Amino acid sequence: MTHLFVYGTLKRGCKNHRHLSGQTYVGEARTAPGYRLHDLGDYPGMVADPTDTTGVTGELWTVDAAALLHLDDFEGIHEGLYTREAVPLLAPFNNLRVHTYLYARDVSSHPSLGPTWSEK
Numbered sequence: 001m002t003h004l005f006v007y008g009t010l011k012r013g014c015k016n017h018r019h020l021s022g023q024t025y026v027g028e029a030r031t032a033p034g035y036r037l038h039d040l041g042d043y044p045g046m047v048a049d050p051t052d053t054t055g056v057t058g059e060l061w062t063v064d065a066a067a068l069l070h071l072d073d074f075e076g077i078h079e080g081l082y083t084r085e086a087v088p089l090l091a092p093f094n095n096l097r098v099h100t101y102l103y104a105r106d107v108s109s110h111p112s113l114g115p116t117w118s119e120k
Helices: 065-074
Strands: 002-006 024-030 035-039 044-048 057-063 082-086 098-103
Touching: 002 065, 057 065
Parallel strands: 002 098
Antiparallel strands: 002 057, 024 057, 035 044, 044 098, 082 098
């Protein structure tokens, strides 16, 4: 099982949440500072940003190996759209090894969002 932090369309109530069907919701979570969301249109992209002081809010899930492979495909890892990387979370999840999907392309033309993304 893998702990996975989601911050966009995979969150509960959002359009792509069905991809987490059968997996276990753990709770609301926030990354440690150093991460920022960018508006990519219909979805957000999270990138590492050493100037960020607030982190990103989202949800923590426990997913099995089959779901993780499916999500890797869905997130476009093999196309270079996202990478799956370890990310530090704040308490109470700061002692867990947690993965998330970081946007792997240039965000300079995409506006920065606050710490929380919500579906339009």
